[in-house]
Amino acid sequence: MVFTVGGIKGGSGKSTIATNLTVWLSKQGYDVLLVDADEQETATKFTKWREHITQGNSGYTATILTGDAVRQQVLKFKPKFDHIIIDTGGRDTTSQRAALFVSDVYLVPFNPRSFDLWTIADVENLVKEVRTLKPDALHAFSILNRADPKGSDNKDSAELLSESTVIDYTAPAIVSRKSFANTASNGLGVIEGNPVDEKAISELNQVFSAILSKFNVKNNVYSNVKIDAE
Numbered sequence: 001m002v003f004t005v006g007g008i009k010g011g012s013g014k015s016t017i018a019t020n021l022t023v024w025l026s027k028q029g030y031d032v033l034l035v036d037a038d039e040q041e042t043a044t045k046f047t048k049w050r051e052h053i054t055q056g057n058s059g060y061t062a063t064i065l066t067g068d069a070v071r072q073q074v075l076k077f078k079p080k081f082d083h084i085i086i087d088t089g090g091r092d093t094t095s096q097r098a099a100l101f102v103s104d105v106y107l108v109p110f111n112p113r114s115f116d117l118w119t120i121a122d123v124e125n126l127v128k129e130v131r132t133l134k135p136d137a138l139h140a141f142s143i144l145n146r147a148d149p150k151g152s153d154n155k156d157s158a159e160l161l162s163e164s165t166v167i168d169y170t171a172p173a174i175v176s177r178k179s180f181a182n183t184a185s186n187g188l189g190v191i192e193g194n195p196v197d198e199k200a201i202s203e204l205n206q207v208f209s210a211i212l213s214k215f216n217v218k219n220n221v222y223s224n225v226k227i228d229a230e
């Protein structure tokens with residue numbers, strides 16, 4: 001399947017979700033391609049760190065694509081991989097539209113802050129527009145990321161996201177936790193973190209599993225896994 005992780009807000013957690021999903025799927029034995037379609041190249045930097053600590057054995061394939069090449073190349077790569085994950089930038093770019101055109105699934109992280117949530121309508125319009133141009137279905141899912149550990153903001157934000165008839169909200173919220181930044185800066189997925197962050201792993205497991213199960217993609221949940229170099 002082809003997944004685009006996107007949206008039109010910077011810093012919502014797109015690269016975090018994209019890299020964690022890539023690691024999560026590759027650990028299940030799937031052959032995964034991670035496409036970096038953001039000029040900031042966060043996903044590429046992540047992979048470079050990962051290659052460094054795993055001595056070149058990151059467990060997946062990575063490439064950089066921009067503009068319409070995203071569409072053309074992903075179509076070419078599609079038969080060669082089990083899953084393709086495309087990390088896009090936080091704007092409505094040619095790259096993101098090209099990615100959506102060849103994607104089955106659109107994952108859109110939102111932070112539970114009003115500025116982020118105000119972009120829902122614009123993301124819905126983008127999805128609706130792409131759906132009119134695209135022969136195959138585009139399933140869109142919102143994920144509440146960097147959620148507050150306490151308080152009622154998450155519930156209010158989740159309710160707001162659930163109201164969309166265009167983008168399906170996927171519970172639970174992924175709470176803001178240090179382990180996300182700590183693992184990412186070492187080229188690791190949260191499931192590989194040391195110390196083990198059981199809550200973060202459980203939230204990721206539930207969100208990824210809920211989405212994949214909708215498409216009958218076989219998947220396991222993790223408690224913690226070792227990186228190959230260890």
Ligand SMILES: Nc1ncnc2c1ncn2[C@@H]1O[C@H](COP(=O)(O)OP(=O)(O)OP(=O)(O)O)[C@@H](O)[C@H]1O
Binds near residue numbers: 010012013015181
């Ligand atoms: N659940 C989380 N808990 C704590 N920190 C998080 C979480 N998700 C993301 N972050 C942190 O938030 C910052 C932005 O995340 P990330 O780079 O994934 O966002 P992005 O949407 O890809 O940003 P950009 O629009 O710049 O591409 C990073 O420092 C990341 O480590």
Ligand SMILES: [Mg+2]
Binds near residue numbers: 042089
């Ligand atoms: Mg990013």
